[in-house]
Amino acid sequence: MINRISSRFICSFIFLLLLNALLPRMLGQANVQGQWSTLPLSVYSMPINPVHVALLSNGKVLVVAGSGNCPPSQTGCPSGAPYGPSNNSGALLFDPSSGAITQFSVSWDMFCNGMVLLDDGRALIDGGTIQYDPFYGQPQVALFDPSTNAFTNTQSMAHGRWYPTVLTLGDGRVMTFSGLNETGGTNTAVEFYTVGSGWSQQYPASWTPDLYPRLHLLPSGKVFYSGAQTTSKMFDPSVTTWNTNFATTNYSSSRTYGTSVLLPLTPANNYDPQVIIMGGGNPATATTEIIDLGASTPAWQYGPNMSKARIEMNAVILPNGKVLALGGSVNDEDTSTLSLNADLYDPASNTFSSAGKNASQRLYHSVALLLPDATVWVAGGNPSRGSYNNAIEIYQPPYLFNSDGTMATRPTITSAPSSISYGNTFNVQTPDAANIAHVVLVRNGTVTHAFGTDQREVEMSFTANSGALTVTAPPNGNVAPPGYYMLLILNSAGVPSLANFVQVTPGTPDFSVSASPSSQTVAPGNGTTYNVTVSASNGFNSSVSFSISGLPSGATGTFSPSSVQGSGSSTLSITASSATPTGSYPLTITATSGTLTHSTQVTLVVADFSISVSPSSQTVRRRSNTKFSVTIAPLGPFSATVSFSVTGLPAATSSSFNPTSVAGSGTSTLTISPKRNAPPGTYTLTVTGSGGGAQHSATVTLVVN
Helix, strand or coil: CHHHHHHHHHHHHHHHHHHHHHHHHHHHCHHHHCEEEECCHHHHCCCCCCCEEEECCCCCEEEEEECCCCCCCCCCCCCCCCECHHHCCEEEEECCCCCCEEEECECCCCCCCEEEECCCCCEEEECCEEECCCCEEECCEEEEECCCCEEEEECCCCCCEECCEEEECCCCCEEEECCECCCCCECCEEEEEECCCEECCCEECCCCCCCCCEEEECCCCCEEEEECCCEEEEEECCCCEEEEEEEECCCCCCCCCCEEEECCECHHHCCCCEEEEECCCCCCCCCEEEEECCCCCCCEEECCCCCCCCEEEEEEECCCCCEEEEEEECCCCCHHHECCEEEEEECCCCEEEEEEECCCCCCCCEEEEECCCCCEEEEECCCCCCCCCCCCEEEECHHHECCCCCECCCCCCCECCCEEECCCEEEEECCCHHHEEEEEEEECCEEECCEEECCCEEEECEEEECCEEEEECCCCCCCCCCEEEEEEEEECCCCECCCEEEEEECCCCEEEEEEECCEEEECCCCEEEEEEEEEEECCCCCEEEEEEECCCCCEEEEEECCEEECCEEEEEEEEECCCCCCEEEEEEEEEEECCEEEEEEEEEEECEEEEEEECCEEEECCCCCEEEEEEEEEECCCCCEEEEEEECCCCCEEEEEECCEEECCEEEEEEEEECCCCCCEEEEEEEEEEECCEEEEEEEEEEEC
16 A cells, blocks of 8 residues: 555656646747637536627627527427527527526527627527428527617518528628528528618529628628639629629639638728638638738639648637637548647738647537637537537637746726727727737627628727827728727737727717808908818718808808708808998808707908008109108908009109008008109009908109109
8 A cells, every 4th residue: 555655656746747847838838829728617518509609798608509400300409499498409698707607598499590790789690490401591580689688589581591691781781691591492682681670672692602601891891702612702782783703712622611701901001801711621621712802803812721621610810910720620520530729820921820729629510709808719519419519618829928928918908988980089098008009909709600700800090198099990881890899909019908898880970060261351342251161970961051140230141052962062252241340250150950050160350441652742853762651550450461562653663662561550661763764754653452352542643853
């Protein structure tokens, strides 16, 4: 017994020595590969098959399984609705911070739906399953509201969809495409869902898509189809037409259940969209391809290979712009050819590097989401019906570690707005402002069947101030569709903060009004003009009419044109009568559109001046000169600049004013200089002052001897 204990002690001691020797090396790799961990099943076991997941704006993960790939013909599977805790199906909320799980029952089978997050934070569950083998698609649609934790049905689609793709457009509408209909055929029509008004008519495509097609909204507003078919296509939602031969992949086979990622958008290159497709096929490929959709002739180019061939993989954009690729297998739903190697793709260098190894199979029906703490949540894997991987793994990317394996110090956001609107600036309070290199928005993820629907990262320009960043929001909804995003700041070492949820909104359609110049001077009996400009914001496009108030008696104002549509300019013409009293008058220009009213102020100065010249007559010999004093006296609050001129001079005679003009009031000296050949005689000179919209003259006599 003592020998056994001694042997065990010695073995344990040797193990500890080896662990102590290896630990620094293991930790030292964390800043290069990141670090994987499996959450304890005693706390974090997933009670339903996590086929569809979405990160909500409260930080919780919505998991929707429906029947969970467990047909009623199979023992232990739900026999039918309702789907819920009693038959290990339905839906649930998972709280990553506490591990708390709240389960829900659903009244119809949401298995193999399309899920997207609306701009108000609710989840839209589009279609699902009517029956198994053969599969028929469900036309029903439901909304999950995080504020009430309740599912409610909304208007159904025209036909069923099983395996559809749903996508948020720049105006907040949801586009749905593909899926098997209620009789098992492929639904080839596009439909649009608008909050408050429901579904549009159908817009049939001229081609038959694969199931769960890979779709991306581009900054142009068009929708790019990247696969799995070899011929890429482009859809224009504004006219509901397809370009069915946009580009062709180099890989000659279909990339079935590979993935597709719209790489991060940045103002540095005017939001040039690039898409990478990875893996797919059965047997799978390790190849990737990239297309620059901002190029004059976009074409697919081979990218670097992943470490493993993958079908049913996942890919997650990280805050630093890199993409985590994980899971999958060479042969579909085959654990003997699975990959536990994860890869990190760097768009800047167009290379892959190792992201270490996860612990267990992540094949069909596996999912991966970026969490607000900038880690990646990985769940599921269902290669055979009736069973699934119930363990949850967390990936901590390299940016969270120092070179010695200790945790990096993260920048902090002390405050940020809960909502931002397109093109506007907003402040992010942080004590780390001087060391911030990037400010990004990462859209809350929705993932199913090897694809992150709506997955998107948008970088924003900013300026650093003392204790704060002034950030410019994305310019429009095509760059960042309306909805909830994670706002993160990254320091110069690439370490991200914890995220703040922020709602990106178009804002309320509105307009502003301005006028120039800010002040004009007019003499009684004369007129002047102002330029009035209306600037639209947040999609405002209504008619705006104008009015003027504050005019003095005897003055009138007219606008041309009298109204503008959306944005535009109008000329305000003011005419003062000869009886209009002098004075300075604040005028209010009001612009009105329905219940919206905005105004701006300008100043109208009604004033005049008089001009006098002395002496009334001067005599001068040729080759000599004489002088007159020209005096400007204000009438009312006259402050304009008056310039001078003289007419009636004899030939060969020059003149000059000193000074050439006066402001408001003052005197100028007019010097007359007849030359040697100037004809003698008596001449009437007219001295004129012009300024402030007025002109006045006085006459004097010049005698040349």
